[in-house]
Structures are given as structure tokens and as C-alpha cells.
Amino acid sequence: MNNAFKVENPNLTQSPHTGMTRHHYIELAKYMLSRAFKHVDSIETPLTFPIIPGKTYPQPNAPDWRYRSAEFEALERTFTLAGPLIHVDPEIEINNIKLRDYYKLHFYRTFTPGHANSLPLPDDLPDSNYQFTCEFGGLFKTLLLLPDTIWSQYSESEKNDMLECITKWAHHRTTQNNWRIFNIVTLSFLKKHGYPIDEELLKSHLLWVASYHSGDGWYLEQTYNYYSISLFIVYTTIWNRTFGDEYYPEIAEIIEESAKKLMKCITSFFGRDGYVNMWSRSICYRTWVSGAFPVAFMLKEKTELDAGWARRLCSGSLLQFASREEFFCNDIPSLGFYGQKEYMVQNYSCSGSPFIMFLPFICLALPEDSPFWTATENDGMWETLGEKSKKVVLDHPGLMLVNHGKTGTSEIIPGKVYYDDPNYSKLAYNTHFPWEDQNPDGGTSMEYSYRSQDPRDVRGDDVNFYLTGLTVNNSSEKNQLYTHSQNMLYNGVENDILYRQAIMRRPPNNGVGYIIDLADITLPGGVIRVDRTRMAFEHELTLGHFGLPHISGKKAEVNQFELNGNQVITAKIKGRQVALIIYHGWEKLDWLSHKNRNAEADESTVVFAYKKRMQKNPPMELMITAMLHKTNDSEWTTKELSPIKNIQINEITKTMAPLGATLTLSNGDVYEVDFKDIDGKKTC
Template identity: 75%
Template structure:
């Protein structure tokens, strides 16, 4: 078997950019399942993938039900590929095993007590929520869309046997918001096929889900993330067409309207070549967000996306991964982003979890004459973008999307982040510079990192002790390490300037004394940062650029020079380069090599700025910097490395705010940075 998927006999007439047509999607699904099925020898053997050491489940000495959960997850999520293949060819086989027979058999065994690999019932476990609910939801989302794949293969007696288990899990306790969708698809499937359910419970879940709609087509999910697209839009649109339109038309209309709204900005999340952005949790699901492209052609309005562009982006996102040898581990998608990176996954993931990334294969449920399949590939707005950068502002989820025509990369700039987590808290996420993990010694990529040098912290005293006479835990050793922002606040876009706030320590620990006010101006392939420190006591901070992976053991080439107060550092690897320029407020520029932090390789280089202040009462200061990136091997020009021509600092602005700036750029554009009332404009 080839070490990675290759597009055989590409069709560059219909798909001039990827060569991928409907036939190639089928071939890709078969290729992926052939690798998965190396772990079974016969139709009787249930699917079980090798365990991966680390924090993912099941852990050593885990209870038996955790192993049942991992194997059920492998079965259900590989059906994301098998279901569409069976729909298109009921006789399709992998390794001589007919897929329809295999999945029919093993779902029957899983849902019928006493059979091999049968699932526990909720009453057999402590009252809580379990991964089983999630997998039931995924399965019945697929079966709502394509019921004839396996459900029609069972006798009425077999269905009745299975429905007992299905119903118990469908009615069982769920958790928070997006999980309600799993109960919804399970219960709806049962009702659609004539089985009794608790209708009030189903409606309650539906009302809960609809209540989380936040605007711009987005839903709240812990914070804002890809779950809003992949679950709240993809799963529920399938539910709409198969069930909701008939049984709950008013709630279906809420979902329909939000899905249609989402399509306005969906393509901006992707690079020109279809690359997805490594952002938010569950990154091992990778391309599941691309499932929204075929969903666009399941909506009541059919012209919301250019069909050729939609397929181009969908195909490009899949090829981003399946064509890479390091994507596979134990013959299946790795637990990471590209290769196996255990430090980048969550403890609720198991070896079978990544198969959810193949949600886009629901496109095979679209008819062959769907525009998704018949339209000629194109690059959408990228074709006319040139070297400009396009910006989409989503105020409700607090996201700004930037598409850089000069480099073909796209960025997600988050504004409503509730906690310190590299999945969410970075200043920006780029499709072609995947994020690095946090470095507690400073220099974290694309983050402001903060370390207190307050002697009270370094001694382990409570900073309020001398006011209250009371002490609280204050870990001196922990305080010696750098931390990232504890939350990110969104303050809006005013006159083309994006305002946010990085809260480096939360109240009650003097949260208002640990603020960095952020102001950003989009450049071609970069950003100008004009940030204001409001850090009350002695401190040290760093600001890191995107990390550069080391391929073939070769580190990045770093160059550095100063021109008066202006300082420049660049780092370059084949095909990619970054530059960091500081104009004001920073002490020095540095670079360092990270190990086991980058998404692509074990080692990486990051360039960063450093600032230290030892005053007992440090002043507010302005930090002015420029962060640029390239996607070629051309050297940096003098003009590229000097985009700012004049900086006018205004101590008290005409709006009665403090420490503002008027910037004049090399292209003669002027920007007024004014932090007036920024605290009152907070949104999170």
C-alpha cells in the first residue's frame, strides 16, 4: 500500500486546482478504510486500534467500559467513511470484507447485550455522561442522512433488540450544549422510524440548542470554536432535512437561517489552497469543519457558495493531510495535527477519534448532478485579491478573519477567550504556520507571555497581605514561570483598527493591574501591533512570532540587525519565513529553539521580543511592532521590513484618552490608535 494517498488520474479539466472529482473522493475513502482494516482479519473481528501512550484514553488499568467506548468510537467514526461508500455501492468491499455486512454485524452486536463488544447500559454505570452518547449521536446523524446503508438490513426483531440500548442512551443524561445534538439525532431517528420516545425531552434539547445561537451563524460552545460549525451547523442541517422540517419546522428555521448566515464567511476560514487552520480544541478532528461545504448544498437556498470554489476548498483541506506520510500512525490518522503530537490532543480522545475528520465525505450523499460535483474548480475571491488582505469581522463570536492575498494564507484572530489555552488564547492562528505549545520559560509563539518580578510574588507572599493581614496560597516557584493571557476580551473594530485586551492575571488577584491593551492594523501578509501595557508591578514579558518547524534536522536561519530604535529579526526555512520588527517599547529581540512544542516537527525556531521592567510602579508604555510572514524563498526587502514611516505618540488624545498614537505608513495611509473607553467596550 502506498505510504500516503495519491490522486490517481487527476481530472484537471473539471478540477484544475486539485484534480479531485467525485470518483477520487470514493477512492480516497477506500484508501483510508483499507489502512484501518489492516487491524482486522475477518468479518467476525471487531475493530480495535492500538492504544497510544500518553494522556489519551483508555489509560492503563481503566475500567472495561472505557475499552468498549474506545472500540465503539473506532467503529462509529470509521462509518463516517464506510456509510457514504455503502450508499454509493452497497456491494463495496475492503480486504474482501463487504462493508455493509461488517458494519451491520458489529453495530448489531454493540447494541445487543450478550454479544461480543456489546455496550454497557447507562444503569450499569455511575450516573454521569459518557462518550457513548457522543458516538450514538454521530451514528444517527449519518443514518438520518443515509438510512438504507445498514438500518434496512436488520429484521424487525433485530431492530427491536437494538432499540432498547439505543433508546436508553438517547434518553440518558447529556452534558452542556453541543452534546444535546447527539441526543437529538438519536431520539429523532427513533421517532422517525416509529419508536416511542420522550417528545418533551427532545423538544427541550432542541430549545436549549437554539438558545445558544449568538449571531453571524455562530453558537456558543464553552467558548467559540469549530464545534459551532461542525455540530451546530453540519449535524443540525442534516437533522433539518431528515426530520426537523417535518416535525419541528419553527426550530428547523432557526437552524436554517443560522446555517445560511454562516456561509457568508465560511470560505474565509480556509487558505487559498484549502488549508484549514489549527485552532480550538479537538484539533485531531482537523477537516471536520470542511463538512460545511457539502452542507451548503443541502440548504433551502442553493446559491450561497460558489460550488466550484466549495469543492476546491473541501478537497484541498483533505489533501492537506491524507497526502502526507507523517499523517498516519499505526495505519490510521495520527493523534495530532500532522504527525503524532500527544501534547496537542485532549484526554477525551482515543486512537479512533480522528476519523471524525472525514465528516466532509457526506458530500457523497449529494446527487451526482449536484453543482458541488459538476462545477469547475476555482479560487473564489482569491482570484482578484492580488497582494491585498481581505478582512471579515464577526462581532458576535468576536472573530476577525484575514485572508492574505500575498501569501495565500488565512488567519483567525480570536477575541472572546475565557481561559489560558493555546488552542484558543493566541493572538492569531495561521493556516500555514500551525500553533506551538506554551513555553513556560518565555518566547511562546504568537502570545504575550508574562512573568511577575514583583518580590512579593517571588517570595510567595500574598500581594494583598499588607492590606489585609491575611495570607493565601501564592506559589513562588510557579510565579517564576511565564504564563499566557488568562482571557482575551474583544473590544471591536474602529476605523480599521481591531481592539482587544489580554488579561494576564484575572481578578481578584489585581486583574485590573495586569492588562495589555491590543490594537492591530492588518498589513499585506502581516500585522502592525500598537499595544499598551497596564502592568502595575515589576514584570517581564515576551511576544513571539509563528514558530518555524525544523525539517530534515535543519534549523531555521536567523538574521538580526538594528537601525537606531528599530530592531529587526527574521527566521527562514525553505518555503517559509517570518519577520519581527519593533519600533518602540521593546528591550531586545531574540530567537530560541523549542522541542516538542510545534505541530509539524519535534524541533522548531521561534523569534520573539523581550521587555523587562523593575520599577515598583512601572509606567504605562506603548509597544509598537510589526509581524510579517512569507510563503516563498525570496529575501526580505528593505521596503518590506520598514512599513511604518512616522509614529506620533499622543499622551492625551482629543477624545480625552491616554497614550494614543497616529501612525503614518510607508504607503501613506494614516491610522489613529485611540484606546478611549476600551474597558467599557469589553465583550467576552
């Protein structure tokens, strides 16, 4: 078997960019399952995968139900591939095992008491929420869409054997917001097939879910993330077509309208070649957001989304991973992004978790004459973008999406982030420069890193003790490390400038004294940052660029020089480069090699700007930088490294606000950076 998937006999007439047609989707699904089923000896063997040491579950000495959960997750999430394959070909076999018979048997054993792999009932466990609920939602979402796969194969007696387990978990306690969708799907499946349910509970879950719509097709999910697409849009659109339209048409219409809004921006999340951006939690789910593309062709009204572009992006995202050897661990998708990486996974994941990334294979439920399959691949708006950069502003979730025609990359620039978490808190996320973990020594990629030099922090005093007489723990040892923004606030877009705020320290340490006001001016292949520090006491700051992985151990090539009186640092690896220019408010440029922080390699290079301010009461200050990137090996030109023609610092702006700037770019564009009333405009 090959070490990675290869598109055999690509159809470059219908799919000139990826070669992928419906036939190749089927082949890719079979390829993935053939590797997974290397862990299955016969039809009697439950599908289990090797446990990966580290934070993921089940941990050593975990209770038995955690092992049942991991087994159920492996079975259910591989059905994300197997279900569509059975729908296409009920007789299909993988490794000489008929898929329909295998999954029919093992789901029956899972839901019927008395079998070695049967699930516990919620009554047998402490009253809480469990991973089982999530997997019930995933399974019955697929069975709502494709009931012909296995449910129709059970006898009435077999269905009755499974009913107690399914019903009790469908009605059991759920958690927060997106999880209600799992209960909704399972309850709806039961009702559709004539089984009694608590209909008031179902309606309650539906109203709760509808209440979370925030605008622009986005739903609240802790902080805004891919779950808003993959669960709130993909799962619920399937629910609409298979159940909601008939039983709850008004709520279905709410979901329908939000899905239509999402489709207006979904393409901007992907790079020109279909690359997915490594952003938000559950990184190992990777391409599950691409499930929005086939869903666009399940909407009631004809979608505005170009079918050829949709399939091109969907196919490109799958090939981003499936075509890489390092993507696989134990013959299944690794717990990471490109490869096995402990730092980027959560403790609720197990070895089988990544198979939800194949959610886009619901496309096999579309008829063969669907535009999704028949249209010719194209690059959509990229074909006319040239070297310009397109911006999409989503005020409600506080996101700005940037498509860089010059580099073919796409960026997610977040504005509403509730906590210090590199999954969310970075200044920008780029499809071709995946984020790095935070570095306590400073120089973290695409973040401001802060270290207090306040003597009270250095000593470990409570900074408020001398006012209040109350002691709050303040660790001098911990204060020696660099920290990162505790949350990000969104302040809107005015005159083509994105305004945000990074709160570097929260109360009781007087959060209003640790603010960096952010202003982003988009450039082709980069950004100009005009950021205002309101840091009340002695401190150090670093601002890091995108990290560059040392592919095959080859270090990045770093170069420092002066151009037009400004300090410049560049770094490059094959096919990718970054440049950082400091204009105002920084002392120097530097770089660090990091270990075990990058998504693609064990070592990486980050270039960064540095400053240290030791006044007891530092003044406000503007920090002006240009952060550029490339996705080729061409040399940086003087023109590229000279994006700013003139800078005028305005102590008082025209609107009577303190400390802004007027920037004239080399192309003649003029930007007035003005932080007028920024604190009154913040949202999170």
C-alpha cells in the same frame, strides 16, 4: 501500499487545482478504510486500534466500559467513511470484507446485550454523561442521512433486539450544549422509524440548542470554536432535511437561518489552497469543519457559496493531511495535526477519534449532478485579491478572519477567550504556521508571555496580605515561570483597527493591574501591533512570532540587523519566513529553539521581542511592532521591512484618552490608535 494518498489520474479539466472529482473522493475513502481494516482479520473481528500511551483513553487499569467506548468510537467514526461508500456502492468491499455486512453485524453486536463488545446500558453505570452518547449522535446523524446503508438491512426482530440500548442512551443524561445535538439526532431517528420517545425531552433539547445561537451563524460552545460549525451547523442541517422540516419546522427555520449566515464567512477560515487552520480544541478532528461545504448544497435555498470554490477548498483540506506520510500512525490518522503529538490532544480522545475528520464525505450523499460535483474548481475571491488582505469581522463570536492575498494564508484572530489555553488564547492563528505549545521559559509563539518580578511574588507572599491579613497561596517557584493571558476580551473594530485586551493575571491578584490593551492593524502578509501595557508592578514580557519547524532536522536561519533605526529579526525555513520589527517600547529581539512544542517537527525556532521593567510602579507604555510572514523563499526587501513611515505617540489623544498613537504607513494610510473607554467596550 503507498505511505500517503496520491491523486491518481487527476482530472485537471474539472479540478485544475487539486485534480479531485467525485471519483477521487470515493478512492480516498477506500484508501483510508483499507489502511484501517489492516487491523481486521475477518468479518468476525471487531474494529479496534492500538492504544496510544499518554493522556488519551483508555488509560491502564481503566474500567471495562472505557474499552467498550473506544471500540464503539472506532466503529462509529470509521462509519463516517464507510456509510457514504456503502451508499454509493452497497456491494463495496475493503480487504475482501463487504462493508455493509461488516458494519451491520458489528453495530448489531454493539447494541445487543450478550455480545463481547456490547455496550453497557446507562442503568448499569454511575449516573453521569459518557462518550457513548456522542457516538450515538454521530451514527444516527449518518443513518438519518443514509438510511439505506445498514438500517434497512435489519429484520424487525434484529431492530427490536437493539432497541433497548439505543432508546436508553437516547434518553440519558447529556452535558452542556453541543452534546444535546447527539440526543436530538438519536431521539429523532427513533421517532422517524416509529419507536416511542419522550417528545417533551426532544423539544426541550431543541429549544436549548436554538437558544445558544449567538449571531453570525455562530453558537456558544464553552468558548467559540469549530464545534459551532461541525455540530451546530453540519449535524443540525442534516437533521433539518431528514426530520426537522417535517416535525419541528419553526426550530428547523432557526437552524436554517444560522446556517445561511455561516456560509457568508465559511470560506475565510481556509487558506487559498484549502488549508485548515489549527485552532481550538479537538485538533485531531482536523477537516471536520470542511463538512460545511457539502452542507451548503443541502440548504433549502440555493447557496451563495460558489460550488467550484467550495469543492476546491474541501478537497484541498483533505489533501493537506492525507497526502503526508507523517499523518498516519498505525495506518490510521494520528492523534495530532500533521503527526503524532501528545501536547495537542485531549484526554477524551482515543485512537479512533480522528476519523470524525472525514465528516466532509457526506458530500457523497449529494446527487452526482449537484453543483458541488459538476462545477469547475476555482479560487473564489483569491483570484482577484492580489496582494491585498481581506478582513471579515464577526462581532458576535468576537472573531476577525484575515485572508492574506500576498501569502495565500488565512488567519483566525480570536477575541472572546475565557481561559489560558493555547488552543484559543494566542494572538492569531495562521493556516500555514500552526501554533506551538506554550513555553514556560518565555518566547512563546504568537503570545504575550509574562513573568512577575514583583518582590512579593519572588518571595512567594500574597500580594494582598498586607491589606487584608488573609493569605492566598502564591508559589515563588511557580512565579519563576512565564505565564500567558488568562483570558482575552473583545472590544470591537473601530476605524479599521481591531481592539482586544489580554488579561495576564486574574484576581485575587488584582486583574485590573495586569492588562495589555491590544490594537491590530492588518498589513498584507502581517500585522502592526500597537499595544498598551497597564502592568502595575515589576515584570518581564516577551512577544513571540509564529514558530518555524525544523523540517528533517534542519534549523531555521536567523538574521538580526538594524534598518531605519529599528531593530529587525528574520527567520526562515524552506518555503516560509517571518520578520519581527520593534519600533517602540521593547528592549531587544531574540530567538529560542524549542523542543516538542511544534505541530510539524520535534524542534522549532521562535523569534521574539523582550522587555523588563523593574520600577515599583511602571508607567503605561506603548509597544509597537510589525510582525510579517512569507510563504516563499524570496529575500526580504527594504520596502517590505519598512511598513511604517512615521509614529507619533499621543500622551492624550484627540478624544481625551491617555496614551495612543498616530501611525502613518509607508503606503500613506493613517491610523489613529485610541483606547478611549476600552474597558467599557469589552465582551467575552
